[in-house]
Each structure stands twice: as C-alpha cells, then as structure tokens.
Amino acid sequence: MKPEELKSIVKDKYGKIALQIGQDNSCCDNSSCCGTGVDYTVFSESYEKLEGYNPDADMNLGCGIPTDYAGIKKGDHILDLGSGAGNDCFVARAIVGESGKVTGLDFTEPMILKARENCTKLNYKNVEFVQGDIEKMPFDDKMFDVVISNCVLNLVPDKSMAFSEIFRVLKPGGHFCVSDVVLKGTLSDKMVKDAEMYAGCVSGASKMTEYLKIIENSGFLNVKVHKQKEIILPDSLLSEYNNPDEINSYHSGETGIFSITVSGTKPD
DSSP: OOHHHHHHHHHHHHHHHHHHOOTTSOGGGOHHHHOSSOOGGGTOOOOTTSTTOOGGGOOSOOSSOGGGTSOOOTTOEEEEETOTTSHHHHHHHHHHOTTSEEEEEESOHHHHHHHHHHHHHHTOSSEEEEEOBTTBOSSOTTOEEEEEEESOGGGOSOHHHHHHHHHHHEEEEEEEEEEEEEEESOOOHHHHHOHHHHHTTSTTOEEHHHHHHHHHHTTOEEEEEEEEEEOOOOHHHHHHHOOHHHHHHHHHTSSEEEEEEEEEEOOO
C-alpha cells in the first residue's frame, strides 16, 4: 500500500473517532466506533491522577504517558505530535505554566476542532492546535524546547522523515520524548497488510531495534528507553490474523507487540 493510501486510512479512521465519540468519551471501549478489529484500550494508560488532565480530551488512544519522562520545565515551548483532542497538551500545559506555550499538531480536521473546543472551554491562551503532516511540519526550524508524542509515530509511513522533522523543529539542545508501539519478532503477513491493524497501531509499527536506529540516524544523542510494556492482544483477535504456529510464537515470547517511551537530545 502506498504511503498516501495509508495516510488516508489514518485520517479517515481517526476523523470518525473524533466525530463519533460519546458524551462519556468512551468511544474506544466500544467496537462499533473504533471498528471490529482493534480495541485501542489495550494500549492506553490512565491519566486521571495527573495535573491538567481533562476527561473531555482523553480518548484512550495513547500507549504511554510521555510527559512523565519528557523533562518539561516551566516556560518551555512544547510540540505534541498527533495531539488528538488535546489530552497530552493539557497535561504539558500544567507543567510549563502561564509562561510557557504548547502547540498540538494533528492530521485530522475533526480532531483539531475537538481539541480547540476543549481548549476554549478551559480558557487556555497559551495552547494552540495546528493541522498538518508530521512528515512535513508547518513550523520553522528550531522552534521548540521539547517534542512529545503518544502512540502516533507508528502511524507515519516514513518514520525516518518524521524523526528528521522532529530534529529540525527542535532548538539546539532540545529533546523529544515519545511513547510508541514497536515490535519484536515478525508479524504475520495478514496482520502487516490489514488496514484496520495499521490504523490500530499494530501493522504500522517498526521493529524495536530498527526504530531506535532510525532515531540515532536522525542525529539524536543520549537515546534512552525509559519504559517498555508488552501489549497483550486477545487470542480471539490473534486468531483472525495468525495460524496456530504464529499464535504460539506470540505466547512463547518470540514475537511481541510493545509500547515504549523513548527520548533523545538534539546536539547543542
């Protein structure tokens, strides 16, 4: 599948999620909204105890909490890639304070509109949301102190371009911290090719070793994996995409899907 086709799938999928989310923001606990193939909540972690958390902005679409390890300081200018309804932006805003600024970038217009709606309700003046492509960000060089992202870069077809863009928009000495989905072992051909699994963060993911190599090749120093967690997919889902031997490979640990939180620094 061509990169533009994959981007179209992602834009359509997450646009529908933004439009269909219910009053209790539990869209992705419900297969009728997110599709029959993937329950996104197997990836997510709870934000409820964090300062700045706003339940209206939490769609349970993350796979970690990058702000926990991002080293954000008061007064920083933060960029959140794939900002969705604003969840990580609002948590980051609580850290940077009134003297800082937070910018969210998202590919899908319905998500941008949802985030701006949430921001208006909160009356934040130093948080903004911009529509754009992570592979070609609409920002000048050396703008941001810290870049964060939560379970989004796995959806980007050209991850080398994504990290090159992160490098470009960071100030010298700035750093990134992202939570993302990576693989160990090899997915079945059916999982790799299925568009639903791509939009569910699985078949679009890179092998962990390759992912970390992409980061290093982009010029980042001090690359560190702060946390990794295995994502347990139910056998009912695995059986749709794998034969018995492939399922046994998952259970034996030869193949696995993991969320990791990783950071790296741009040289001064």
